[in-house]
C-alpha cells in the first residue's frame with residue numbers, strides 16, 4: 384500500500400490530506416504534528432485573544448473528520464529526514480517510512496535579540512499555546528509594551544487593550560506598516576489606536592528588557608528611556624521552519640525551494656505553506672507567501688501531486704482580508720511601498736511579499752472619514768487595491784484584478800482628481816455584471 388507521510392497539521396498539511404483522499408481512497412496517510420492542539424485556525428487566534436470567539440470556535444475540524452479521512456495522527460516531532468531510506472525519525476525514537484513525504488512545518492515568530500528576552504512575561508503570538516499563556520497571565524498584569532510593525536503586532540496591541548491593559552506600542556519608523564499602507568492609511572490606524580488609549584512611541588526601539596526576580600519589570604529603549612511594564616509582546620517577523628529540510632540536504636533559500644508541482648529538490652519530498660518558497664510568475668522570482676489561503680491551496684496541490692497527478696500550482700493574486708484597529712481591510716494584488724519598513728524583518732504574519740512589489744502604476748484614491756479605497760492603476764488594468772472600512776466593492780475589485788479586466792473605458796475617469804473612485808468602479812462593475820455573457824470581451828487575455 385502506498386505510504387504518505389505529512390509533517391505538520393496546519394492549513395497546508397490538512398489540505399494535502401483532503402487532496403490525497405480525492406485520488407487515493409486506500410493509501411496509508413500518517414500525519415505527524417508537534418503541537419498538542421493539532422489543526423486550528425491561526426488567523427482566529429487574534430479574535431480569541433480579544434475575547435470575541437471561544438477556543439472551540441478555532442477548530443474547523445472535529446476528530447471524527449480525520450477518522451473519516453482515515454488519517455493516522457501522531458503527536459511527535461519529526462527530527463530527521465533520511466531521503467535515501469525514505470524514512471523520517473521522530474523524537475519519540477520511532478521511525479516512519481514513506482513513499483511520498485510532505486514538509487508543511489509552517490513558520491515561527493522571529494525571536495528578538497535583546498537582553499532579557501528569556502524573562503517570564505515576554506510573549507509572542509504564534510500558536511494556541513501562546514494565547515493560552517497570555518490569557519493566563521494578562522489578568523494579573525497591568526502594562527504591556529508591544530514591539531513590531533505588522534499585523535501580528537497590532538493584534539497583540541488590540542488583544543491586550545481588549546483585556547484592559549495599558550498598552551505602549553513601539554514603532555521603529557514614523558508610521559504603522561509603511562511598506563503596505565500609505566501615509567493616510569497608517570494614520571487612520573494610529574488615530575484609532577490612540578482613541579482606544581494606546582500610547583504609540585514612534586522611532587522607538589527596544590534595547591533591553593529589565594527583570595525583577597525572573598519577571599519582566601520594564602524596558603529600556605535605545606534612546607535610554609525606561610518604561611515600566613510587566614509584559615513585553617514581540618512580533619517582528621517570521622521565519623520558515625526549514626531546518627529539517629536543510630539537514631536532509633534539500634535545496635533551501637529563505638524557505639524550502641519548490642518547483643511548480645511543489646516538489647523539493649528530492650522529487651519524493653514536497654513542501655507547502657509558510658515553509659515553502661514558491662515561484663511567483665507576476666514578479667518573476669520565488670517568494671514567501673505567509674497567508675492562510677495560499678497555504679491551503681499549496682497543500683491541496685501538493686497532495687494531488689503526491690497522489691500521482693501532475694497539477695501545477697500557480698500563485699494567485701495576493702488577497703487578504705484582515706482587521707486593522709477595528710477596520711476591516713482588504714488588500715488585493717500589488718500595492719508596493721514607497722519606503723522600506725525597517726520594523727518588518729523578512730516577512731510578517733499574514734503577509735504576502737506580492738504586496739510589496741511596486742508596479743509601474745498610478746495611484747487613485749478615495750477617502751472619507753474612515754472608509755478608504757485606494758487602487759493602483761496600470762496601463763489598462765488594475766494591479767492592486769486597498770479597501771479600508773466599507774467593503775461593498777471588495778468582490779468586484781478582486782474580480783477586476785484577478786480577471787485582468789480591461790479598464791481602458793474608465794481609466795481617464797479613475798485617475799482624474801476629484802472623481803469618486805467608488806462610483807466609477809461601481810458603475811463599471813454594474814455594466815460588466817449586466818453584460819455577464821460578454822465578460823470575456825472585457826477581459827485582457829494574458
Ligand SMILES: Cc1cc2nc3c(=O)[nH]c(=O)nc-3n(C[C@H](O)[C@H](O)[C@H](O)COP(=O)(O)OP(=O)(O)OC[C@H]3O[C@@H](n4cnc5c(N)ncnc54)[C@H](O)[C@@H]3O)c2cc1C
Nearest residue numbers: 391393394395416417425461488489656657673674675733
Ligand atoms: C496570529 C496569526 C494571525 C494570522 N492572521 C492571518 C490572516 O489574517 N490572514 C492570513 O491569510 N493568514 C494569517 N496568518 C497566517 C496563517 O495562519 C499561516 O499562513 C498558515 O497558518 C500557514 O499554514 P501552514 O500549514 O503552512 O503552517 P502552520 O499553520 O504553522 O502549521 C505547521 C504545523 O507544523 C508543526 N510542525 C513544525 N515543525 C514540525 C516538526 N518538525 N514535526 C512535527 N510537527 C511540526 C507546527 O507545530 C504546526 O502545527 C496568521 C497567523 C498567525 C499566527
